Amino acid sequence: MSRRVRKETENTSNKTKWILCLVLVGLVGIVFAAARGNFQSPLLSKTISTVLMPFQGVLSWSANQVLFVKNSVWDIMTVHEQNQMLRNEVDELRTMNAEANEYYAENQRLRALLGYKQTARQFDFLAARIIGRDSATWSSTVVINRGTKDGVQENMVVVTEKGLVGHIVEAGPVSSKVQLILDPRSSVGTIVQRAESRMTGIVEGDMDNPTMPKMVNIPKTGDVQEGDVVVTSGFGGVYPKGLVVGIVSSLQNDPGGLLKIALLEPAVDFQKLEDVMVIVASREAPPQPLTPPVQTPGTETKVAPPSSGG
Amino acid sequence: MKTLGWISLLTLLVYAIQTALLPLFSIYGVSADLMLLYTTSVGLLRGKRVGALAGFSFGLLEDLGSGGFFGIHAFFNLLVGYVIGRFSGNVFEDRAFLPVIASVVVTAMNYVVMSIFMALLGYTFHPLMHLHVLIAMLVFQLVFSYPVHYTTRCFDRRIVSKK
Numbered sequence: 242m243s244r245r246v247r248k249e250t251e252n253t254s255n256k257t258k259w260i261l262c263l264v265l266v267g268l269v270g271i272v273f274a275a276a277r278g279n280f281q282s283p284l285l286s287k288t289i290s291t292v293l294m295p296f297q298g299v300l301s302w303s304a305n306q307v308l309f310v311k312n313s314v315w316d317i318m319t320v321h322e323q324n325q326m327l328r329n330e331v332d333e334l335r336t337m338n339a340e341a342n343e344y345y346a347e348n349q350r351l352r353a354l355l356g357y358k359q360t361a362r363q364f365d366f367l368a369a370r371i372i373g374r375d376s377a378t379w380s381s382t383v384v385i386n387r388g389t390k391d392g393v394q395e396n397m398v399v400v401t402e403k404g405l406v407g408h409i410v411e412a413g414p415v416s417s418k419v420q421l422i423l424d425p426r427s428s429v430g431t432i433v434q435r436a437e438s439r440m441t442g443i444v445e446g447d448m449d450n451p452t453m454p455k456m457v458n459i460p461k462t463g464d465v466q467e468g469d470v471v472v473t474s475g476f477g478g479v480y481p482k483g484l485v486v487g488i489v490s491s492l493q494n495d496p497g498g499l500l501k502i503a504l505l506e507p508a509v510d511f512q513k514l515e516d517v518m519v520i521v522a523s524r525e526a527p528p529q530p531l532t533p534p535v536q537t538p539g540t541e542t543k544v545a546p547p548s549s550g551g
Numbered sequence: 552m553k554t555l556g557w558i559s560l561l562t563l564l565v566y567a568i569q570t571a572l573l574p575l576f577s578i579y580g581v582s583a584d585l586m587l588l589y590t591t592s593v594g595l596l597r598g599k600r601v602g603a604l605a606g607f608s609f610g611l612l613e614d615l616g617s618g619g620f621f622g623i624h625a626f627f628n629l630l631v632g633y634v635i636g637r638f639s640g641n642v643f644e645d646r647a648f649l650p651v652i653a654s655v656v657v658t659a660m661n662y663v664v665m666s667i668f669m670a671l672l673g674y675t676f677h678p679l680m681h682l683h684v685l686i687a688m689l690v691f692q693l694v695f696s697y698p699v700h701y702t703t704r705c706f707d708r709r710i711v712s713k714k
Contacts, residue, residue: 257599257600261603261629261633264607264629265626265629265630268622268625268626268629269622269626271621271622272620272621272622272623272626272668272672273671273672275620275621275622276620276621276672280621280622281621282615282621285615286615286616288615289612289615289616290615290616292563293563293566293567293570293616296563296564296566296567296571297567297570297571298571299567300567300568300571300572301571301572303572304571304572304575305575308575
């Protein structure tokens, strides 16, 4: 009896194995057939999907609610921290924005300088930045960040793309002092640019009106009009010829009565001066400095001392 | 008949949890394969025949419910149900570590078998490049293996006691 039962059990077990193998082989075949698109069960698949849909829908909705609550709680828990982070970010962005504006303004200035540099090919320029102003006479002398190490020397001319700024009066190793044309000690040999006029004169700083230099030594009958552009004459050997100094703003009679004075609107806005260029070399041959004429012995006249500038 | 209804309901619920709930907490797009754990537990509790049948049914449900390679889950779950059920007679089913170890083994097997299938079907597949996926899956399976086994065992005992 027990042998019969064991035999039956073995038969059943073998049968199960055979069925299992057949099913497995069949499934492998189905997998390959389905992968090649030769086997589909759309009806069954749709049925299962339909049956599953309510379960999946409810669970998905529940999970989303849980997630929403979790995220909300997390947001509330971290709102202070987030607020602090955002504040820091705002501060950081404000700083960055200010820096970006600064760079933009600098970029504009440098572009303008570059444009001038490309048009004035007769000069070799050295770009410099104003790092200090004389606090006592702040609009008359400035300090630039270039010195003898950069090739800057005394009496070199300082300009912007708009016109003449001044000249170097003291060159240190890494910085230099620039005397502006507004400085009362400055004197620049100039000429009226208008072809019919070509009147020469000297532009000096005015103590009484520090923002407007004056052109002196103009004969009373000299052809100078308001709006005339005044440029450097090149006489004197310091300032090269043709640099714009300013525009005649108004004319006044000299207290002596023989000459007249032209008040100039400077070409350069000295209040907004930040970047300048130092003319380190000029390929333009400067005119010979004025020399006193040869005088007949015994009739010599006393010669006035030369001016400090051009 | 009523028992079959409850089993079907539990199966649908497990599958719905696997497909609708767990993906929200996935890592590398991987979450726990509850149906595989469920098959393993049934195999451990009910032996190779019921395990194979349950594996086939659960796998077929997965194949029909998902848009993957049709038959692949049925094949593997059938195999798992049978193999786990085959060895279940030699071990004590109440041991907690059993489903945990089994889950690791079947998950690794699943990875290997799927890789072979992909290669046979002509898809370029570099198993070593997806090891992080396997590790994530193993972690999920380890976490869920005992809860699934516990639930299955409770359900099984209830059915047995009712009978």
